[in-house]
Amino acid sequence: MSHDHSLYPETMPQNPEKATLEGKNKFLGLWFFLGGETVLFASLFGTYLALKDSTAGGPSSEELFGLELVFIMTVLLLTSSLTSVYAMYHMRNNDFKKMQLWLGITALLGIGFLGLEIYEFSHYITEYGFTFRSSAFGSAFYALVGFHGGHVTFGICWIIALMIRNARRGLNLYNAPKFNTYSLYWHYIDVIWVFVFTVVYLMGKVG
Amino acid sequence: MSLAATQKKGFGAFLWDYLTTVDHKKIAHLYLAGGGFFFLLGGIEAVIIRIQLIKPENDFISAGLYNEMITMHGTTMIFLAAMPILLGLMNAAMPLQIGARDVAFPFLNSLGFWLFMFGGILLNLSWFLDGAPDAGWTSYAALAMDSPGHGVDFYVAGLQIAGAGTLMGGINFLVTVVTMRAPGMTYMRMPLFTWATFITSVLILFAFPALTINLFLLMFDRMFGTAFFDVSLGGNTIIWQHLFWIFGHPEVYILILPLFGLFSDVFSTFSRKRLFGYTAMVFATMLIAFLGFMVWAHHMFTVGLGPVANSIFAVATMAIAVPTGIKIFNWLATMWGGSVKINAAMLWALGFIPSFTIGGMTGVMLGSAVADFQYHDTYFVVAHFHYVIVGGTVFGIFCGLHYWWPLLFGKILNETMGKLTFWTFFIGFHLTFFIQHFLGLMGMPRRYWVFLENQGLDLGNLISTIGAFFMSFAVIVFLINIVHTAVKGEKAPADPWDGRTLEWATESSPPPYYNFKQLPLTRGLDPLWIEKTEGKGHMTPAEPLGDVHMPNGSFLPFLMSLGFFVAGLGFIYQTDEKLWYIALYGGMAFALLMMIIRSVKDDHGYYIKKEEFEREAE
Amino acid sequence: MTENTNTKTNKNLDAFQKRKNKEEMKRQLISFGLMIVLTLIAFAVVATGAIESMFVIPLLAFLAVIQVAFQFYYFMHMKDKGHEMPTVLIYGGVWAALLTLAGLALISWW
Numbered sequence: 047m048s049h050d051h052s053l054y055p056e057t058m059p060q061n062p063e064k065a066t067l068e069g070k071n072k073f074l075g076l077w078f079f080l081g082g083e084t085v086l087f088a089s090l091f092g093t094y095l096a097l098k099d100s101t102a103g104g105p106s107s108e109e110l111f112g113l114e115l116v117f118i119m120t121v122l123l124l125t126s127s128l129t130s131v132y133a134m135y136h137m138r139n140n141d142f143k144k145m146q147l148w149l150g151i152t153a154l155l156g157i158g159f160l161g162l163e164i165y166e167f168s169h170y171i172t173e174y175g176f177t178f179r180s181s182a183f184g185s186a187f188y189a190l191v192g193f194h195g196g197h198v199t200f201g202i203c204w205i206i207a208l209m210i211r212n213a214r215r216g217l218n219l220y221n222a223p224k225f226n227t228y229s230l231y232w233h234y235i236d237v238i239w240v241f242v243f244t245v246v247y248l249m250g251k252v253g
Numbered sequence: 254m255s256l257a258a259t260q261k262k263g264f265g266a267f268l269w270d271y272l273t274t275v276d277h278k279k280i281a282h283l284y285l286a287g288g289g290f291f292f293l294l295g296g297i298e299a300v301i302i303r304i305q306l307i308k309p310e311n312d313f314i315s316a317g318l319y320n321e322m323i324t325m326h327g328t329t330m331i332f333l334a335a336m337p338i339l340l341g342l343m344n345a346a347m348p349l350q351i352g353a354r355d356v357a358f359p360f361l362n363s364l365g366f367w368l369f370m371f372g373g374i375l376l377n378l379s380w381f382l383d384g385a386p387d388a389g390w391t392s393y394a395a396l397a398m399d400s401p402g403h404g405v406d407f408y409v410a411g412l413q414i415a416g417a418g419t420l421m422g423g424i425n426f427l428v429t430v431v432t433m434r435a436p437g438m439t440y441m442r443m444p445l446f447t448w449a450t451f452i453t454s455v456l457i458l459f460a461f462p463a464l465t466i467n468l469f470l471l472m473f474d475r476m477f478g479t480a481f482f483d484v485s486l487g488g489n490t491i492i493w494q495h496l497f498w499i500f501g502h503p504e505v506y507i508l509i510l511p512l513f514g515l516f517s518d519v520f521s522t523f524s525r526k527r528l529f530g531y532t533a534m535v536f537a538t539m540l541i542a543f544l545g546f547m548v549w550a551h552h553m554f555t556v557g558l559g560p561v562a563n564s565i566f567a568v569a570t571m572a573i574a575v576p577t578g579i580k581i582f583n584w585l586a587t588m589w590g591g592s593v594k595i596n597a598a599m600l601w602a603l604g605f606i607p608s609f610t611i612g613g614m615t616g617v618m619l620g621s622a623v624a625d626f627q628y629h630d631t632y633f634v635v636a637h638f639h640y641v642i643v644g645g646t647v648f649g650i651f652c653g654l655h656y657w658w659p660l661l662f663g664k665i666l667n668e669t670m671g672k673l674t675f676w677t678f679f680i681g682f683h684l685t686f687f688i689q690h691f692l693g694l695m696g697m698p699r700r701y702w703v704f705l706e707n708q709g710l711d712l713g714n715l716i717s718t719i720g721a722f723f724m725s726f727a728v729i730v731f732l733i734n735i736v737h738t739a740v741k742g743e744k745a746p747a748d749p750w751d752g753r754t755l756e757w758a759t760e761s762s763p764p765p766y767y768n769f770k771q772l773p774l775t776r777g778l779d780p781l782w783i784e785k786t787e788g789k790g791h792m793t794p795a796e797p798l799g800d801v802h803m804p805n806g807s808f809l810p811f812l813m814s815l816g817f818f819v820a821g822l823g824f825i826y827q828t829d830e831k832l833w834y835i836a837l838y839g840g841m842a843f844a845l846l847m848m849i850i851r852s853v854k855d856d857h858g859y860y861i862k863k864e865e866f867e868r869e870a871e
Numbered sequence: 872m873t874e875n876t877n878t879k880t881n882k883n884l885d886a887f888q889k890r891k892n893k894e895e896m897k898r899q900l901i902s903f904g905l906m907i908v909l910t911l912i913a914f915a916v917v918a919t920g921a922i923e924s925m926f927v928i929p930l931l932a933f934l935a936v937i938q939v940a941f942q943f944y945y946f947m948h949m950k951d952k953g954h955e956m957p958t959v960l961i962y963g964g965v966w967a968a969l970l971t972l973a974g975l976a977l978i979s980w981w
Contacts, residue, residue, distance in 0.1 A: 060888060064953070067432065071357040075428045077957035078458060081964035082420065086462035088968030089496055092975025093470065093481065100487025102480070117914050124910065128903045131946055135896045139889060178479050182487035185479035189470070211853050220855065233946045237939050243910075244935040248917045252924045252931075431956050455960070459967040495974045499967075546967055550974070558978050 059219075062137065063226035066219050076227040080234050087238050090193055091245060094186040098250070102181035105174045107250030116247045119162045120239065123198075126155035127236040130229045137225055142216045145225070149205055152232065156202045163195050187246065194242055197235050204228055273806040275359035276766055277344045280366050281661065284341030285654075287370050291333035294377070296728060298326040303685070303721040306714050309706040316702040320387035321404065323700055325377075327390030328408065331504070332415055333373040335646050339453075339511050340365075340422050342653045345661050347426065347450045349756035351443060352435025352775065354768045357428035359804040360851070361421045367814035368418030375821050376411025379404055389700065391501070394482040394493035397471060403825050409472045410821035414814070416461050416468070423457030426450050435755070436795035437775035441535070444754045444779075445528060448535050449514025452542045453507050459546065460503035467496035476828055491556060498549035506545040508642060510538060512649025513580055516602050519656055520584050522750055523599040524591025527779060530583040537576035537583075544573045554625045563622040570620035577613055581606060597671025598750075601652035604679050605645060612640030615690065630700075633693025639686045651675070651731070658738070659745035659762040667742070670734040674727045681723025688713045688720075753782035758792045767801050770794075770866055801861040809847050816844030902945040909938045 059065040064073055098107060133148035167188070170176040178188045205228055212221050262270075271279060302322050305313045314322065348356055356362050379385045386408035388397040397405045430451045434443070443451075471493065473479040480486035482493060521528040528534060550558060550566040558566075584606060595603070615637040619625050628634060651674070658666045692713045697704060704710050747764075748757040758773055758781045759765065771794035777783050784792055823837025913934045916922055922930065944950040949958055 070432050071428050074431055074956060075358060075424055077954075078424050078427050078960050081957075081960035082424070082458045082462050084961065084964030084968045085459050085971060086466055088971040089463045089466035089499075089975075092495075092972045093466070093492055095972065095976035096489060096492055096979040097481070097487065100480075100489070102486040113914060113918055117910075120910055120914075121907070124903070124906060127942065127946055128899070131896075131899050131903075135892060135899075138892050178473070178477070180480075180486075182480045182483065182489070185473065185481050185488070189473065189479075189481075207849065207852055220857065230947055233942055236946075237942050240935050240938050240942070244913065244931050248913055248931050249928055251917050252927050427960075455963060458960070459964060463971060489979055491979050492975060495979060496971075499971050499974060546970055550978070562978050 060138070062140070062217065062219055062222035064223070066223070069219065069223035069226075072223040072227050073230075076230050080230070083234065083238075087190075087193070087241075090186075090190040091241065094190045094246065097182040097186040100182035102183070104181045104184065105176050107183070107187075107246075108253055110170060110174060110176060111247050111250055113247070113251065115162060115166055116243055119159050119166075120243050122155050122159045122162070123236050123239050126152045126159070127233055129155065130232050134226065134229050137217060137222060140217060145217070146209055146213070149209055149225070153202055153205050153209075156198055156205075156232075160195065160198055160202065163191070163198075191242060191246065194235070194238050197238070201228070201232050201235055204231070270806075272811055273363075273808045275355075275363045275804050275806050277348050277356050277359070277362060278661070278763060278766070280362050281341045281345035283366050283370075284337045284344060285661070287366070287373065288334050288337035288341060291329050291373055291377075292335075292338065293728070295326050295329035295334050296725065298322050298329065300721055300725055302326060303718040305702070306704070307718040308715065309711055310703045312703075317384075317387065319702045320389075320700075321380075321385035324387050324389050324392075324404075324408075325380075325385045328376065328386070328412070329373075330642075331390060331508070332412060333369075333376070335508050335642070335650070336419060337366075337369050337373075338650050339508070339646075340369075340419070342515070342650070342657065343422075343426060343450045343453075343511060345657055346756050347447050348429060348433070349660070349759065349764060349768060350447045350754050351430065351433060351438050352755045352769060352773045353429065353433035354772075354801065355433075355804060356425050357433055358421075358425045360807055360810065360856075361425050363807065364810035364813060365418040365421040365425065367810045368421070368817065369415045371814040371818040372411045372413070372415025372418065372821075375414060375818055376407055379407035379411075383407070391497055392471070392493075393497075394471060394474075394490040397493075398474060398482055398490075405471070406475060406825040406828075409468050409475070410825055413465065413468045413472070414817050414821055416464055417817075418814075419457060420461045420465075423454040423461070426454040427458065430454075435769075435772040435775060438755075438780075439775075441532070442775055442778050442780070444514070445517035445531070445534055445538075446511065446514035449511045449517075449538055452538050453510045456503045456507045456510070456542055456545065460500045460507065463496050464500035467493060467500065470496075472824065476824060491553075494553055494556065495549070498552045499546075502549040502552065503542075503545050505638075505641070506541060509645045509649075510541065512605075512646055512653070513538060515649055515653050515656070516584060516605060517580075517587075518754065519598055519602045519652055520587045521779070522656075522753055523594045523596070523602075524588045525594075525751070526587055526591035527782075528583070529586035529589075530579070531778060533579055534583055537579045540576040541573060544569060544576070548573065548620075551620055551622075551625070554622045555629045560622075567620055567622040571617055574613060574617050581610060596655075597666065597668055597675060598652050598655035600672060600675045601648050601655065604675065605648040605652070608640060608644030608648065608679075608682065611687075612637060612644050615640065628693065630698055631693035632689040632697045632699055635699050636686045636689035636693060639689070643682055643686070651678070656750070657756075659749045660756055661763060662739070663745055663761070663763045664738050664742035665745045665749055666738050667734050670730055670737065674731045674734065677723050677730065678727035681720045681725075681727060684720025684723060685717050686720070688716050692717070748781075751785075753779035755780055755792070757781055767803060767861055770801070771796050771798055798866055799863050801866075802858055803861060804858045805856055807851075807856075809851050813844050813847040813851075816840045816842075816847060820844065899945050902941045906938050906941050909934050 062069075064070050129148050129152045133145045133152065136142075136144040136148060176184055178185055208221070208224055208228060271283060274280060274283075301314060302319070305311050305319055305322075344356070344362065348354070383403035386392065386400070386404040388400050388405055388408075392405060392408055430443070430447060470481045474482050480488045482488045482490045484490070517528050517534055548566055548570045550562060551570045554563050554566075593599070615633070619628055619634065619637055655666055655671055658664065692710055695709055697710050704714070745762045747759055747762050749762065750757070755773060755775070759768060760770070773780065773792035774795035776788075781792065784790060817840060819836050820840030823833050823835070823840055826833040827837055913931055916927060916930065943961065948954065949961070
């Protein structure tokens with residue numbers, strides 16, 4: 047039994063992220079965590095649905111939301127999901143450089159999404175006076191979308207930390223599970239966003 | 254490593270060992286010590302409540318303090334006593350029962366404990382700072398938003414931190430059961446306690462996020478001026494109730510299911526018989542967990558959800574009696590025809606059956622939506638949930654402590670004192686709570702500070718308080734028993750109860766820190782019993798003697814939790830003084846820094862070399 | 872036990888494996904294309920107001936669910952072997968989530 051975690055082309059397992067018990071544990075642990083996150087976001091969505099019409103005389107969702115910006119944000123995040131798929135594809139082919147490249151693109155797309163979200167929030171606050179405090183609708187909106195944005199921020203920090211930490215040493219059985227759990231988390235953020243743009247923005251526009 | 258051996262190293266080394274440990278058996282000790290401490294605290298609060306109610310119009314404590322007492326008694330007992338002690342028992346036994354050397358995430362295990370501990374300390378600091386929370390353990394938003402001072406803020410911050418720790422524990426146990434089972438230990442060969450741990454962890458995973466969000470909403474409203482519960486800005490306080498009970502009802506099953514599993518193990522061990530209806534027991538546990546998610550609104554019948562919603566939830570509630578009944582009958586059938594041995598552990602298990610069944614029956618009464626309008630918010634409800642939580646959870650905890658004390662500390666608790674504890678507690682428990690059913694039916698509302706003379710409530714309350722004294726006496730005897738056993742108790746053999754499951758198949762009591770030199774091969778349900786009756790009397794190894802991988806200890810979980818603790822104080826006090834933002838951001842930054850260190854520093858663990866084992870054996 | 876014992880050694884990541892990975896990647900590209908199409912339909916329906924609002928909301932929810940299924944089953948590999956427990960717990964979470972949504976959205980205001 048070797049205690050070495052390095053990954054050589056000749057001993058490359060098919061799924062380096064699940065080749066060790068540690069890797070398998072991380073993989074399952076993250077999936078189970080996502081199961082819990084489902085309820086976490088459901089609580090926020092439920093609160094939003096209950097309070098979305100409580101505008102307290104302030105602007106309503108139909109007046110506030112613009113579809114163009116949300117569409118661009120959606121495309122950015124969806125694409126970042128694809129780029130992280132590419133990163134995992136190169137991980138399975140043991141091509142570390144290309145993996146890093148695609149992860150970098152993923153992070154950049156995430157930062158782009160976050161920038162647009164910050165622009166959107168500041169637009170609502172300065173143009174409409176629509177804040178976290180102005181109505182129950184405002185509170186619920188910022189809580190839901192903000193929690194998602196917080197998850198995006200955490201994901202970006204996570205991947206940058208992983209990329210920097212492993213830049214010099216390449217892929218091995220110790221860090222492959224870490225990259226894989228990150229990519230699962232990132233896809234899940236996209237899953238949540240699909241419901242955010244559907245329930246909050248599109249349905250909010252319909253009324 | 255036995256306790257005696259560690260003490261020789263000196264107190265500093267002993268303390269450092271526990272502060273940095275990732276060993277599931279030591280984390281179990283920590284959980285039991287922490288949970289035990291808060292259990293005593295909650296017990297003292299309970300006695301103070303009962304003394305206040307010993308006679309009509311008593312003025313033992315003020316009304317405000319009384320509100321703080323009832324709030325902290327409930328919160329402490331549920332979140333800081335029962336849950337951690339259960340997590341402690343799970344940590345102590347579950348990995349051994351599946352033949353594993355540790356849990357899947359030893360670091361997270363330690364982090365979960367320290368988050369709980371610091372959360373509990375933060376919550377209880379409120380006594381010394383601004384007064385404790387006083388909006389009830391349910392902290393309904395309409396009341397909590399109006400509560401002056403910082404009491405409720407402490408509730409929010411303390412539970413948020415402790416809750417995060419519990420969630421980690423849940424995920425950890427889930428993964429452990431899925432990936433770490435020893436060869437041959439299939440799902441349907443797992444002991445019932447392991448099954449219960451697994452299913453409870455699923456409940457934790459799906460219930461706690463709702464609490465997390467709820468606490469966030471209350472925090473935003475109280476500390477940052479949002480409007481979730483502010484009716485004038487369109488908020489709705491019912492949201493709190495829904496989210497609280499979407500968490501809260503599964504929570505009561507989190508409190509009882511592990512002990513259902515434990516009782517199953519205890520009944521079969523001390524009846525020297527295979528558990529009756531093993532498969533039915535497993536599926537009944539799953540069914541209870543499943544139904545447990547669909548009944549939360551039975552806490553809200555009087556809110557006015559309408560007859561349709563009330564009926565649906567009433568039917569679902571009563572349905573839970575079916576799987577629970579299956580369990581009760583299976584336990585009875587397990588004992589039937591067995592050679593039953595009655596010792597302290599078995600006494601608690603035997604006492605549990607009638608006590609819990611009474612609680613279950615009043616539960617069905619309360620589940621009838623129409624009748625509930627009469628019982629709601631009276632002492633009938635108080636009696637009901639104490640019958641299930643004390644008669645189920647606390648009895649189970651005592652049972653588990655007596656049963657697993659050798660596993661935890663290598664000694665058997667004194668039997669005589671154990672039996673004295675049981676009988677005084679059992680009598681005291683029924684004295685305290687049985688009469689409360691009738692107090693409730695006569696109209697005594699819960700949470701009231703005083704009651705008037707000559708309304709038929711005087712004698713009942715007096716009896717109830719006397720019962721509380723009996724229970725206090727029992728707990729004191731138990732504490733003396735612990736000290737007595739630690740000082741004078743004899744060393745227990747590895748298998749003191751003629752056990753059936755793998756936790757008794759290690760080489761010593763308590764097990765060595767690596768648990769098993771060679772992972773055992775499981776050939777069926779009750780693997781050790783099979784080997785005793787059909788094999789060589791001990792487990793066959795499933796692997797050759799080899800190097801054993803062990804995780805490294807770490808101080809980071811303690812520091813991380815400390816960071817969140819400081820940040821929690823910052824959150825609470827930034828409303829008064831902007832300088833507290835330093836604590837808020839500083840604490841967060843410190844915790845984040847610790848996380849980055851954890852992430853960046855490789856931790857491959859270490860190996861116990863095969864040669865060391867061979868040397869040891871010589 | 873804990874280490875690389877179950878590592879399959881295959882010389883130089885054989886061509887078969889590479890081709891399999893490539894096929895998988897193609898499937899994922901197709902899923903991405905479909906996800907973009909679903910998104911476009913959803914936005915187009917709302918932007919043009921072509922359909923009555925009574926039907927739009929269920930349609931939007933339906934499109935979102937399909938898109939998320941692609942994410943889970945293709946991008947996150949839930950269709951592959953070894954994902955039994957994740958599947959169970961994700962569906963468990965979805966069930967608890969639906970109950971939560973029903974509670975908050977339907978019976979908060981009665």
